[in-house]
Amino acid sequence: MSLKLTDIVKRFKTETVLDGVSLSVGRGETLVLFGPSGAGKTVLLRLIAGVVDPDGGTIEIEGRDMDGVEPEDRGIGMAFQNFALFPHMDAMANIASPLTARRTGREAIAETVGKVARMLKIDHVLHHKPKELSNGQKQRTALARALAGAPQILLLDDPLRNVDAKLRFEMRLELPRLLRSQDATVIYVTQDYKEAMALGDRIAVMNGHGIQQIGTPEDIYLRPANIEIARLFGDPVINLLDVVPEAADGSGGVQVRLSDQPVALVGGYAGTVGTDCVLGLRPEAMRFVDPGTPGAIPVEVEAETPLNEKTVTLTLTQRGREIMVSRPSGMPGPDQGTAYVAVDAKDALLFDRATGQRIAPGAHSPALQEDVA
Structure with a gap:
């Protein structure tokens, strides 16, 4: 499904978190939302999911305005940072819950859950309840639940944050293949620039209540819109x-x-x-x-x-x-x-130097003074 956001505004009391955010995501595309903590990435996911309502602007899925449409009617799968696992269910039942809700057959559920669990390396804890899982295992269980439902739109809020370095590296290789196989439209949040470049067809860099640049990983790295973005991408820093x-x-x-x-x-x-x-x-x-x-x-x-x-x-x-x-x-x-x-x-x-904006070849910059390099 395609997704389109137009002039989205969100305020909490007197604080404006998002101010005029617009973007579109094509069917089957993975768009990474990248930016520092507090940039509004998670808030934007919650707006798309319908968990909270915007104070301005429109959210469209396949051209349909989502105003008034309940979260469960949007065809969206979600994996958020707080896990949101059912505490009375074991990991297998949690992962299977979207399939159970659709009354999928028992054999099909077992096959799907097993496949996703093996890929995320949690097949050995499927019969453990959330309180028995590490944070990394909880995070992977929440991710597995979102993937198992094969939603048409998938919202992933830093799903590898609590995963150890070795598995995180492996998942950067495996996740793109799995997401492509599901043909899902994916919004993926991360603060790790390497993860953003590895997973995103495009990257939207968020900061200062909005989106500063949208482009392919190559565009963002080689042609950053400003000094701030140039600093965020690269190790060691530019x-x-x-x-x-x-x-x-x-x-x-x-x-x-x-x-x-x-x-x-x-x-x-x-x-x-x-x-x-x-x-x-x-x-x-x-x-x-x-x-x-x-x-x-x-x-x-x-x-x-x-x-x-x-x-x-x-x-x-x-x-x-x-x-x-x-x-x-x-x-x-x-x-x-x-x-x-x-x-x-x-x-x-x-x-x-005055604005921090990148100067494209052939453009003019209006600053003046002496060279101090």
Whole structure:
């Protein structure tokens, strides 16, 4: 089923939690709601489910306005953070409850519950009651219940939050396959950017009472709408350096300076020359190079941290600005003293320093002052 929200407003007393939120989700699509705690993600799910009513705007499912439609009549499956398991039922009965309500046959129930329970690795606790389950097992039981009903719209509120790291990684691989097989329209809430990128066909980044950006995982990571989103996606965090672009001598292009060395910007930023900007460089978009390499930027190595699959090096520019450089684990690199780095200019991002908004190539930014990078 398709889902469409238009200008949704929700207030609690004098606090506005959601202000003019609009989005649409296509049939069979998984949309991830991503953002910090308090951004309104769970409230938005509850509005869609019909648990609470909006103070403004419309919610449509398959083109039908949900105003006045009860939760049980919306064809929605839910798994919320508070589990909401029936305490007097064992895990199997909890998972089977949507099937039992539809009077599904006993054999079909056993087959469906067993399949979902094995996938979520809770088949060994099916006869335990909620009070006997760990929080992680409760969370997976609530998720299994939502999946077992094969709803046309599935609302998942951070369903892997209490799951251990190994199973969480496995579920990032398994869940997309299961969701595709059910052809459900899915709204998935998480605060884990890796989970958002792994599970979402699209990601809606929420903050400040609304949605700041909607796009594919690639769009969000490579073309974040603003500095705030750029910081939320990536580990280690993106390097952000105050710069003022300048015209490159003789080439007609635009450049910025790091350690007094010119770094060319790719894509046509002529409108930003002489304005206050912020240069965004992902740590993996930088690499150590030999002295004398064209475009090499001198830095001082401060510290090195191995992080399993990668090694992160903290460096300082000649003006004392911190730059983190990431390289695959096992790849050689300097661990002290003077070193040189090169920038993959095509991956550089430019933001308006005053507003924090990303400047698209060819656009103009209205700031002004001196370069302090």
